[in-house]
Amino acid sequence: PGIALRGKGQYQMISGDLRTAREQAGRILDLAQELDDPGVLIEAHHLGWSALTFTGDFGAARRHAETGIALYDRERDHSLTYVYSGHDPGVCCRSFGSLALWQLGYPNEALANCRDGERLARDLAHPFSVTIALWAAGMLHLLRRETNATLETGEAMIAHCSEKGFPPFIPMGRIFHGGALAEQGELTTGIAELAEGIAGVRASGTEYTLPLFFAWLAELCAKGGRIEEGLAALEQGRAMSEKIEDRFSLPEFDRIEGELLLVRSARNQADAQACFERSMQLARARDAKCL
Numbered sequence: 001p002g003i004a005l006r007g008k009g010q011y012q013m014i015s016g017d018l019r020t021a022r023e024q025a026g027r028i029l030d031l032a033q034e035l036d037d038p039g040v041l042i043e044a045h046h047l048g049w050s051a052l053t054f055t056g057d058f059g060a061a062r063r064h065a066e067t068g069i070a071l072y073d074r075e076r077d078h079s080l081t082y083v084y085s086g087h088d089p090g091v092c093c094r095s096f097g098s099l100a101l102w103q104l105g106y107p108n109e110a111l112a113n114c115r116d117g118e119r120l121a122r123d124l125a126h127p128f129s130v131t132i133a134l135w136a137a138g139m140l141h142l143l144r145r146e147t148n149a150t151l152e153t154g155e156a157m158i159a160h161c162s163e164k165g166f167p168p169f170i171p172m173g174r175i176f177h178g179g180a181l182a183e184q185g186e187l188t189t190g191i192a193e194l195a196e197g198i199a200g201v202r203a204s205g206t207e208y209t210l211p212l213f214f215a216w217l218a219e220l221c222a223k224g225g226r227i228e229e230g231l232a233a234l235e236q237g238r239a240m241s242e243k244i245e246d247r248f249s250l251p252e253f254d255r256i257e258g259e260l261l262l263v264r265s266a267r268n269q270a271d272a273q274a275c276f277e278r279s280m281q282l283a284r285a286r287d288a289k290c291l
Contacts, residue, residue, distance in 0.1 A: 018208075025052070029045070042089050043271065052100075054247070072089060074090060157176065175213050178190045178196070185219070
């Protein structure tokens with residue numbers, strides 16, 4: 001039953017039903033404690049850290065990830081990769097844990113965790129675990145505003161996924177690569193590649209984690225003076241966030257709306273101020289200190 005429930009939770013998370021995936025993590029955790037099965041226990045926390053990071057429960061996601069790090073034994077638990085989710089839980093808890101740590105205001109600890117996850121994935125020489133580690137690195141570099149590292153991670157992800165046969169993840173690499181190009185001033189080319197990457201991820205059948213990238217797209221449109229395009233990206237991101245209950249980047253929609261209003265006209269200061277205040281309120285409500 002643990003394997004079946006874990007698989008169902010993974011499907012619900014990736015397909016966009018984050019609320020049900022979060023509830024499923026609690027059910028599996030109860031079952032694991034009844035069974036006294038360390039593998040099921042790690043995988044219960046696995047679903048917890050991966051779902052709760054994006055429902056915006058950052059403190060709980062951090063606790064799940066730290067428990068995963070404490071429980072994980074490489075020799076014993078790498079085999080879970082081939083039973084449950086197809087990637088190593090020791091890599092994943094470090095990767096997702098880094099994103100929760102960043103949100104909670106620990107950017108340096110987040111980077112250390114992320115790098116630990118990348119090293120473990122490459123030591124294990126498990127291609128899909130490397131993919132997960134690269135994805136998390138791209139996310140974290142984006143959040144930390146490390147444009148060169150985001151660009152390099154996007155290139156590495158495209159090359160790795162092309163070589164190893166993970167075509168659904170190539171668009172994610174294009175998101176990082178295109179957005180970073182735009183940050184470096186190649187706005188037209190970069191925004192186009194970022195938008196194509198978003199469309200490619202959606203075409204693979206998932207919207208998981210995409211609201212953050214719509215916010216990034218809107219922010220880049222603001223830098224290029226493309227106000228209506230930016231507002232449309234925000235509208236898409238907000239609607240998707242509401243539909244799948246993704247709260248990872250919720251405060252960013254109000255912040256970037258304020259930026260777009262100011263680019264449109266200096267007379268919009270009062271409305272922009274209201275946007276910035278809403279953004280701060282949303283971030284504080286989830287203890288998202290970096291936001």
